[in-house]
Each structure stands twice: as structure tokens, then as C-alpha cells.
Amino acid sequence: MFKRRELFPLASGLAGLAVLTESTEAQAASRDVKLDPYKMPAEMREKYSTRLATLDRQSAADFYGSFRLALGSKYQNLEEEVAETLTEKGIKADPNCSLMEAWDLCLKDPRFAMKARTWISGQQLMWSAIKDSLHTQRDQILAEMEKTDRMGPGKLELNPNMEVPEYTRYEIHIQPGGYVGDPLAGGISAFGSKHFGRASANLWNDHTERHLTFAQQMATPEDGNVNRILDMGTGFGYLASSLKVRFPDAEVWGIDVGGPQVRWAHNRCVKLGLDVNYAQRLAEDTKFPDGHFDIVTSYILHHEVTAAATKKIVAEAFRILRPGGVFRPIDFVTVGNPAYNPPKSLTQKAATWQDHRYNNEVWTLQWKMNSDLPQIMRDAGFAKVTAKAMGGAFGDVVAVKA
Numbered sequence: 001m002f003k004r005r006e007l008f009p010l011a012s013g014l015a016g017l018a019v020l021t022e023s024t025e026a027q028a029a030s031r032d033v034k035l036d037p038y039k040m041p042a043e044m045r046e047k048y049s050t051r052l053a054t055l056d057r058q059s060a061a062d063f064y065g066s067f068r069l070a071l072g073s074k075y076q077n078l079e080e081e082v083a084e085t086l087t088e089k090g091i092k093a094d095p096n097c098s099l100m101e102a103w104d105l106c107l108k109d110p111r112f113a114m115k116a117r118t119w120i121s122g123q124q125l126m127w128s129a130i131k132d133s134l135h136t137q138r139d140q141i142l143a144e145m146e147k148t149d150r151m152g153p154g155k156l157e158l159n160p161n162m163e164v165p166e167y168t169r170y171e172i173h174i175q176p177g178g179y180v181g182d183p184l185a186g187g188i189s190a191f192g193s194k195h196f197g198r199a200s201a202n203l204w205n206d207h208t209e210r211h212l213t214f215a216q217q218m219a220t221p222e223d224g225n226v227n228r229i230l231d232m233g234t235g236f237g238y239l240a241s242s243l244k245v246r247f248p249d250a251e252v253w254g255i256d257v258g259g260p261q262v263r264w265a266h267n268r269c270v271k272l273g274l275d276v277n278y279a280q281r282l283a284e285d286t287k288f289p290d291g292h293f294d295i296v297t298s299y300i301l302h303h304e305v306t307a308a309a310t311k312k313i314v315a316e317a318f319r320i321l322r323p324g325g326v327f328r329p330i331d332f333v334t335v336g337n338p339a340y341n342p343p344k345s346l347t348q349k350a351a352t353w354q355d356h357r358y359n360n361e362v363w364t365l366q367w368k369m370n371s372d373l374p375q376i377m378r379d380a381g382f383a384k385v386t387a388k389a390m391g392g393a394f395g396d397v398v399a400v401k402a
């Protein structure tokens with residue numbers, strides 16, 4: 001992103017570029033993404049790219065990130081293997097055991113233990129590769145953000161005196177420094193998001209494809225009027241920027257508790273020439289007037305906040321939406337959604353525990369297992385709430401204010 005590195009030595013540069021162009025075109029043709037940035041002009045495409053300082057650093061981060069995700073296909077039938085191992089060892093598992101007990105039982109199987117250890121190591125290595133790389137450019141990145149903080153087209157509002165809630169300070173998914181504790185947190189999160197999606201789905205996020213797809217699918221008010229949109233917990237701002245691409249005439253805001261997050265998001269949009277406003281504000285206290293927005297959305301915010309914060313955020317979304325406005329928080333499916341399937345088998349329970357305890361997803365159990373999102377929305381006053389599966393582990397819950 002900052003000061004592009006040369007991909008190829010000059011002598012072989014043109015040949016290399018030809019190969020690169022050919023392969024990206026082939027991918028573009030095979031992708032079913034309506035707002036595919038590959039179809040953008042080359043300069044725009046370059047700006048949508050996410051690359052670390054050097055090719056070796058980028059390759060390392062890519063390898064760790066993808067390796068971790070590809071593990072699933074290498075470790076199938078673990079449920080049967082764990083059962084066999086336990087039988088061999090004369091251990092009888094209680095089908096009603098807790099998540100943590102299931103984890104302890106599954107670890108007795110060497111293949112389960114290997115998969116778990118490798119996944120966590122892959123995650124740790126990916127984050128440290130990204131963080132180390134960005135910090136080699138730290139002064140340069142901070143100087144550039146210092147400059148773009150005051151540039152348009154969109155506005156940036158930082159609030160260094162904001163009281164950051166304790167629950168947002170954790171190193172969620174073991175991201176070093178978390179969202180608020182590293183001045184380059186926005187970049188660290190953005191590079192980590194490259195591997196959203198699954199290897200098999202041919203929908204990675206190298207050029208924000210995933211966020212562009214969500215923006216394309218965004219539910220809109222029945223009267224079709226979309227003048228103001230808010231993305232809560234916007235992070236590095238990809239959903240907000242993607243919504244601006246879909247709704248170019250709307251005023252788009254992205255807010256996040258992390259100053260480094262919105263700073264990064266703003267810097268990127270300045271370079272893209274996208275008029276998106278970013279502000280360091282809390283989703284439960286947005287400071288916007290009543291009835292201000294036509295659409296309020298978020299992407300994977302809620303499983304990273306407490307159940308109590310979720311209730312406040314839903315109430316805040318209700319307050320700032322106009323009548324007929326649409327609230328669509330995209331996140332993992334929860335209890336209360338007909339698509340919700342609680343972890344039942346030993347390996348499902350163990351994987352849920354691993355994510356919570358060792359991937360440091362501190363609040364995710366409160367979200368998935370205890371926060372009945374459709375009911376919370378109805379309690380907040382939303383008139384029409386629909387809940388269904390969205391694909392992958394996500395739930396599609398849309399609420400309309402009467």
C-alpha cells in the first residue's frame with residue numbers, strides 16, 4: 001500500500017507483468033462478483049491491492065494465513081478418529097459434556113491435537129508476519145497518515161480523549177495490540193482480512209471482494225431512498241468504502257472505537273478518492289441525531305462485543321434510523337435464528353472452545369449462544385425482523401423500523 005515494492009527485477013519485469021495480467025483476467029472472468037474491482041481501471045486496482053513491504057514478507061503472511069484455513073480439508077473424519085482413540089483408551093465421553101471438557105477429550109487424539117496446534121501456530125505466525133512487516137515502515141506510514149488526516153474528499157474525526165471500554169481492549173483473535181493498542185492496528189487488521197473466506201470458495205478478500213459483495217447484497221428501505229448509511233465497527237473501512245461504490249450519491253459513515261482503525265480507513269479512501277467519512281466513535285453511542293440514517297449495518301462487530309453492549313448497539317441503531325430504515329448487522333449466526341445449530345459433537349464443541357480460549361475470541365460465546373439477535377431487535381422496537389442462514393457460519397438478520 002505504501003511505497004510499492006518492485007515485484008520483478010527490471011529485466012524480467014514486462015514478462016512478469018504479462019503473466020500477472022493474464023492470470024488476474026482469467027480469475028476475473030471466473031468470479032461471480034458483480035462489483036468486481038478487477039474490472040476497475042488498472043490504477044484503481046493497484047490501490048485496492050493489499051501488499052506488505054516486501055515480497056518475502058507478503059508471501060510469509062499469505063502462506064500462514066492460507067495454510068491455517070486449508071487445514072480443514074486435510075483433517076476430515078476427526079469425529080470418528082477421536083471416538084476410536086477414546087474407545088482405545090477406555091474413556092467414555094459424556095455427550096452432555098461442556099465445551100472445555102470436549103476440548104480436553106479431543107486433545108487425547110494425536111491428529112486432533114496436531115490440527116489444533118497447527119491452526120493456532122498458523123494464526124500466530126500470520127499476525128506476527130503482518131505486524132513485523134508494517135512496523136518496518138512505521139515512521140513512513142505514520143507520516144503519511146499525519147498528512148492525509150486533514151485531506152478529503154471524506155472527513156476524519158479522531159477522538160484521542162475517548163473513554164475506550166475495557167471490553168474492546170482485548171487482543172481479539174490474538175491480533176497483537178488488538179484494535180486500539182497499536183498505532184498501525186488498522187493496517188494489521190486490513191492485512192489479516194485478506195484471507196477472509198475459504199480457500200474452496202474462490203472468494204478471498206485480496207481486493208475487498210468480500211466487502212464489495214456484501215455491499216452489493218445490502219438490504220435497502222422499501223421506498224428505495226438511500227441518502228445516509230452508517231457502518232458500525234467499520235475497522236479498516238472496507239464495508240463503508242464498498243457501500244460508497246454501490247451508493248455513490250449517499251453520505252456514507254464508518255465509525256469504530258479504534259482511532260488507528262479509522263485513520264487507516266480514511267488514508268485508504270483519500271488515496272482511492274472515495275468520499276467516505278470515518279469517525280472514532282462507539283457503536284453504542286454514535287452521537288448522530290435521531291432518525292438520521294436510511295441504512296445502519298456492521299460486519300462481524302457483534303461477536304466481538306459483550307452481550308450487554310450488543311443490546312445497547314441494537315437500541316442505538318433503532319434510535320438513529322428513520323422510519324422505514326433498515327438495520328442489517330452481518331455476523332455469525334446466533335441462537336434465535338432458525339439457522340442456528342449449537343455445537344453438538346465432541347469436535348464441534350472442542351473447536352468452539354478453541355476459538356474462544358486460544359484464538360482469544362473473548363465475547364463470541366456470549367454472542368452465538370446467548371444473544372438472541374432477532375428477539376433483541378424486537379425488544380428494541382424494530383417492527384419487522386427476518387432471520388435466516390447467510391452461507392458459511394453467518395446469519396442474515398434484517399430489521400426494519402416501522
Ligand SMILES: C[S@@+](CC[C@H](N)C(=O)[O-])C[C@H]1O[C@@H](n2cnc3c(N)ncnc32)[C@H](O)[C@@H]1O
Nearest residue numbers: 168179233234235256257258282283299300301
Ligand atoms: C472484526 S472487526 C470488523 C472490522 C470490519 N467491520 C471488517 O469489515 O472486517 C471488529 C471491529 O469492531 C470495532 N469495535 C469493537 N467494539 C466496538 C464498539 N463498541 N464501537 C465501535 N467499534 C467497535 C473494533 O475496533 C474492530 O475494528
